[in-house]
Amino acid sequence: MSSAEKTLTLDDAAVHKKAHVAREAQPYWNPYVAGLGLGLVLLSSFVIMGRGLGASGAFSSLVAATVNTVAPSHAASNTFYAEYIGDGTRNPLKDWLVFEVLGAIAGGFISGLLAGRVKKTVEKGPRISVGKRFAFAFSGGIIMGFGAKLARGCTSGQALTGGALLGLGSWAFMLAVFGGAYAVAYFVRRQWT
Amino acid sequence: MNAPFFKFGLFGDDVSLIAAFVIGIGFGFFLERAGFGSAKKLCAQFYFTDLAVFKVMFTAIITAMVGLFWLSWLGFVDLSLVYVTPTYIVPQVVGGLILGVGFVVGGYCPGTSCVAAATGKLDAFVYLGGIIVGIFVFGELFPILSAFYESTPMGVVTIPQYFGISYGLVVFLVVLMAIGGFAGGAWVEKKFASTVKES
Numbered sequence: 450m451s452s453a454e455k456t457l458t459l460d461d462a463a464v465h466k467k468a469h470v471a472r473e474a475q476p477y478w479n480p481y482v483a484g485l486g487l488g489l490v491l492l493s494s495f496v497i498m499g500r501g502l503g504a505s506g507a508f509s510s511l512v513a514a515t516v517n518t519v520a521p522s523h524a525a526s527n528t529f530y531a532e533y534i535g536d537g538t539r540n541p542l543k544d545w546l547v548f549e550v551l552g553a554i555a556g557g558f559i560s561g562l563l564a565g566r567v568k569k570t571v572e573k574g575p576r577i578s579v580g581k582r583f584a585f586a587f588s589g590g591i592i593m594g595f596g597a598k599l600a601r602g603c604t605s606g607q608a609l610t611g612g613a614l615l616g617l618g619s620w621a622f623m624l625a626v627f628g629g630a631y632a633v634a635y636f637v638r639r640q641w642t
Numbered sequence: 643m644n645a646p647f648f649k650f651g652l653f654g655d656d657v658s659l660i661a662a663f664v665i666g667i668g669f670g671f672f673l674e675r676a677g678f679g680s681a682k683k684l685c686a687q688f689y690f691t692d693l694a695v696f697k698v699m700f701t702a703i704i705t706a707m708v709g710l711f712w713l714s715w716l717g718f719v720d721l722s723l724v725y726v727t728p729t730y731i732v733p734q735v736v737g738g739l740i741l742g743v744g745f746v747v748g749g750y751c752p753g754t755s756c757v758a759a760a761t762g763k764l765d766a767f768v769y770l771g772g773i774i775v776g777i778f779v780f781g782e783l784f785p786i787l788s789a790f791y792e793s794t795p796m797g798v799v800t801i802p803q804y805f806g807i808s809y810g811l812v813v814f815l816v817v818l819m820a821i822g823g824f825a826g827g828a829w830v831e832k833k834f835a836s837t838v839k840e841s
Binding site: 468472477478480481483484485486487488489490491492493495496497498499500501503504505509510511512513516518523527528529530543545546547548549550551552553555556557558559560564567568569570571572573574582583584585586587588589590591592593594595596597598599600601602603604605606607608609610611612613614615616617618619620621622623624625626627628629630632633634637638640641642 | 643645646647648649658659660661662663664665666667668669670671672673674675676677680681682683685686687688689694697698699700701702703704705706707709710711713718719723724725726727728729730731733734735736737738739740741742743744745746747748750751752754755756757758759760761762763764765766768769770771772773774775776777778779780781784785786787788790791796798799800801802804807812813816824827841
C-alpha cells in the first residue's frame, strides 16, 4: 500500500517535471557563441561545397517549378523562371538550396524542441491585433521576396555569405538592408512594443 | 587534400544534396539558438534595444572570413573556386533597401522565417506566403525589370580587388571594425535600455 503510494507520488513528480520543462523555454544562447557556430557552419560550406549559405533561392525554385507545372510555355519564355527550371532534364526542386533550406527547417525544429521553444504562437507586441500582424507579415514577405530577387540574394546569400567572401556588391547590399530597415522602423514600431 | 571538396570531384551531385541538408541543419540550429526564430528578437535590432542580429551576423562573418583566409593561406582551400556572387551595384543597393523595409515590416528575413515557422510561429507561415507572392510578382514583371536587373555590372569583384589592397589587410580591418561595433553596440544597448525604462 505504502509502496504503491510512493510510486504514484514519484510518477506525479515525473509528470510535473516534464510539464515544467515543456512550459519554460530555455534562454537563447549568447549571441557571440551562436555567431561562432553559424560562422563555422558557413566555413564548412565553403570548404565542402565551394559555396555559402542561402535561403531565398530555394523559394525561387519553388515558384519557378510551380509556374512551370501550371503554364510550361509561359515559364519557358521568361528568362527568370527558365534559369531555375534549367534544361528540363532534372526536377527544378532537386536543387542544392532547396535541400539546404529543408535542412534549416529541420535544424531549427531540433534546436527549438531541445530548448522547449516549439509553441504555436504569433510574434507581436501587445498593442496590435493578430489580424493586423498577419497583414504586416504578408506585406513584408512580398516586399522581401521582391527585394531579394532584385538584389540577387537575401540576408543569408548576400549579407552573410557575400560578407564573409568580401564581395563588393554584398557589402553595399548589407549597408542598404540596415539603411532600409532603420528608415522605416519608426513607422511600424507599434507591431512590437 | 584539396578543398573545396565538391569542386575537386570528391563527391557528385546526389551526395551534394545530402551535404546541403546536413549543412542546412547546422544553419537552422544556430539561427534558432541565437533567438532568430523570434520576430520580436530580430526586430529589436532596429530599435537599438537588442543588437543580437548585428552581433551574431558579424561574429559569423569574421569566423568564416578569417577561417577561409587561413585555410587558403595554408594552401588547403583554393579560394578562386569558392563562388562569389557577381556585383551589379545599383540593383543590389536598391534591392537591399527594399529588402530592409520588408525585414522590419514582416519581422523576418527568408532564412529566419523558416526557423520561426519550424518552431510554430504562425506569422512566419503568413510571411513565407508573402515571399512566394513577392517572388512570383518579380518573376512576372521580369521582362520589364530585366534591363534594370542587369544594369551596372561589375563582374565578380571583392573589396580587396576593387580598392587594390591586400586580402589579408581587408580581413584584418573587418575584424577591427566588428570588434569596434561590438563594443559600441554594448554601449548603445545600455543607453536605449535606460531610455525605455524611463519612458
